[in-house]
Amino acid sequence: MDTEGTSGAARERGVRDGTGARGAAVPHPARPVTPPPRPAHAPGERGSSAGGTFLTWLRTPRPAAAPGVWRFGHRPRPEQEPERTPTRQLLSGALIAFLVGWLVWSLLWNGYLGGWWLLPLYAMIPDSWASPHSFASVVVVYLYYAVFAVGIMVGVGRLGRWGELWRRFGYPAWRRAAPAPTVRPPAPDEDPATWPQLREAGAEAAAERLGADARAGLMRDVDHARIARAWQGVKRGRHSLAAFTAAVAKEGAAACPHPSGTRDLPARAARHDLATAQVRIGAAADDERNPYSYRGVGLALGPDLIGTSLLAVGPPGSGKTGSVVWPLAESLCLGALAGRAAVVVVGAAGAGLGAQDTYDVVVRVGAPDSVHDLDLYGGSTDPDEAAAVLAEALVGDLADPHPGGDSRRSTTVLAQLLGPYHAVHGRFPSVPELRQLLDGAPAALGALRTALTDAGHHAMLRELDARERQLGHPGDVGAVLADRVALLDRPAFASFFDTSGATRPFSLRALDHPVRVRIDLPERGHADASRILARLVLAQFTASVAVREDRSLFACLVLDDATGTITPQSVRGVQRLRSANAGAVLTLRTLDDVPRPLRSPLLGAVGCRMALSGLTPWDGQDFAEVWGKEWTEARDVTDRQIIAETPAGKALHAVRRVITGRAPTARAVTVRQVERERWSASDLAHAVPPGHAVLSLTTVRGDHAPPLLVDLRA
Structure with missing residues (x-):
């Protein structure tokens, strides 16, 4: 059964022919993937032949909790700490x-x-x-x-x-x-393993088959989440109840498969709960700075939090990739296999972002053996849209952070060339061709003018005339664009960014489907080109998710190193992701990698902010400002010396001074309400232990958690 865009050979052909148009299917994996055998237990757990482990996982309570709380088996704590007598x-x-x-x-x-x-x-x-x-x-x-x-x-x-x-x-x-007693199975009409929602809708055969597979140990958490997602499509009227019932009754837990045929990841590095779409990243420290209801409680992230985007800042070795980025990417890959997420992971080759088998598409820019190419124009057929995205990638880091900077002029220059070229050739220019046009090469411009004249594109001729008049004038950004394109016109990238259809470019327009994508950027010797490509992917992502037809699929971009990618346009794009059921995960070594005028807007654009150990005081100051202050109770203790007035009192005080070594004093305690920073810059720089981070969370519905000290190793 074709459910939620998770199968279909016709869609896959749309990507194989390099069009990258909307509606194209999920590209096939970078290497052939053989569907794994049916498991005997839930992933990551010791199984039993009777499927007891999976049933235990499925029946474990997941009560509603505060933002970020690991809900699997959670026991709520009181809001205030009870008075505890020593x-x-x-x-x-x-x-x-x-x-x-x-x-x-x-x-x-x-x-x-x-x-x-x-x-x-x-x-x-x-x-x-x-x-x-x-x-x-x-x-x-x-x-x-x-x-x-x-x-x-x-x-x-x-x-x-x-x-x-x-x-x-x-x-x-x-x-x-004592060990927790064995939980009795719930009543049949309340047992999730019996799929009561299917029985109520009349899909008795499907419910019986799924229940039998669950008891036999043939179902795993990904299967449960995937079939539940397909059932949501049936309830919304996107799929037929009869087709769903027939497919599930025939295939059981293997029904409604992902296009790759994969039902699980090769290995898991983190704890996942696909029933709530959460991944555990640690536990809130038992620290007085944390609210009592959070202390010692497991912390987790999911689409409800990542939908507001996450910014993690910390020096190398602080645990950004291993403790935050990879667990999130792994969780989103599991969500893609369940048919409810699409993920694009961008990082340097060898950055610890999972094996190739974890992804459907692996784009290794600069590697001759890369199966897939990267579409330089994001699959767009509109010259103005393609020019805006490409301009953001080429000169985004040089643009004036205020309106009216180089980005707008760059968009105009590119549109004056991309429009005429597309009108003549039906495609956009390749990197060498675009470089020649931006350089104002007479041969390239003359050939384009002749083709436009022969085809009768008089409107496009006026665009080309305007571009030629600007060549060489002061303030013309064409030379800057040509220099930036030259960074991509290198021998290492000769087989990439092809627009003739000879390669298989991947387009972010495929995020309409549950696809898992990894893009490896070339770091050695091509640092500037890597930053251009990172900005290109970020710009294409924010532009693509905003025009998706099916926004029920959560889309996420995981950018392992966002250095050089934060621009005014990217900040505005991140702000718009929440309304498109999408989010971005960005990491930085330091906020100094972001222009000073953009630091506050960036911290305000994301809903989840993480400051890892080893932060500098000036970075901590920015976090302290965005987290603000709170009213706390301050206790001032004053010791006042007691002066004896009688001879007996003086004698008693003398004896007490000899015994204690101190003069008799009376203690006065003053309690008052003061406003203090939640986390000061000094605390963030010096009071966060190694392996810890301070994390604030905001859900897509507006609920938020205060900055929490998190042990990422717990």
Whole structure:
């Protein structure tokens, strides 16, 4: 069954012929992928032949929680920290209270306090029971003693906090330390393994087959998520209920496959929960800076958070790639296999972003054996749109951060050449051809003019005339564009960016489908070209996701090193991703890699901000400003020396000074509300331990979590 754009040979041919047009299918993987055998257990867990591990995973509760909380098996904590009495004080208080209660009872029992406490008893019982030798009198008196004893016990128990002592050291503590009891399977109409939503809709055969595969250990978490995604398409009316039921009844857990035929990744490096689309990245530290409800709780990221985009800043070795980028990329790749995400991962070759088998398309720019090429124009057929994206890539880092800079002029210059060339040839120029046109080579411009005249494109002739008039004039950015294009016109890239149809270029227009893409940038000897390509991919991504037809598919760009890619246009593009059900993950070694006028807009454009250990104080200052301040309770303690006025008091103070070595003082405590920074620049630079980070989160719905100290190794 074709569900959610996850299969179809016709779509794949659209990418194979190099058109890259919208509606093209997911390109096939860089190397042939053989569908793996059906697993005996859920990925990442020790399985059993009966599928018990998968069923346990599926039935584990996932309660609603605050943003960023790892919901798998989460136990909510109170918002405020309960008052906790020190153990020594608790034990001593309980013992003293017991002794006081025992003393009071002894005094009553032995009659040292007189018989007044028996007067209410004799006032209530009949005179016939007043005889001390009657059975009724003995029973009533002892019951009266028991009532007084219980009352004394309750009073001293409250005074000595016996309840807290029992909860801390008694049976409740032993129960918490003991292994969790086996959870009974839920009722059939509430068991997710029986797919009750399918039964209610009349797909009994599909529900029976899926339930049987789950019990037999033939289903994994990716299968469950993928079929659930296909069922959403049925409920929205995009697919037929009969076709879905027939496909699932026939194929079972393998139904509705991804175009690659893959049902899981070769290996997993992080903990994933596909039921909530979360990936665990660590745990909130048990630190007083963190809210009590977050302390010690696992932290996770998902599309609901990445949809607001994430910026991670930290020096090399702080854990950006291994602890943040790769787990997120792995989670999005699993989401793509489940048919609910499309991911583009951009980084240097060998950056630790997964094996080639993890992706459907691997573009290795500058590698002769690369199967796929990169479309320089993003699959666009509109010269103005292609010119805007290409201008952003070529001179984005040189553009004036204020409106009216070089980016607009560069777009105009490129449009004056791309429009006439496309009108004549039906395609855009290759890199060498574009360089000649920007250089103003007479032969190239003359040939283009002749072709336009022969074809009768008079409007395009006026565009070309305008370009020729600007050649050589002061302020013309054509020479700058030609120099930038020359960085791509190198022997290492001779087989790339072809527009004649001889290669298989990948276009980001394919993000309408659950595709997994990795783009390796050339770092050695081509650092400037790598930054141009990174800006190109970022510009194409923000332009492509905004015009997608199906926005139910979450699209994400993971840029392992965003140095040199932050421009005014890219900041505006990142701001618009949230409304397009898309997001971007950007990492930087330092905020100094971003122009000063763009640092605050960048931090304001992303909803999730991460400052890793080793941050510089000036970088910390920018984070401290964007995180703002909060009202906290400040306690000022003042010690005032006590002056004795009488001879006895002076003598007592002298003895106390000899014993303690200090003068007698009286302590005064003043409590007041003050406004302080959540995290100061100094704290971010010096108080974040290695392997930790400070992370603030915002969901696409507007919920947010304050900056949290996170242990990325937990």
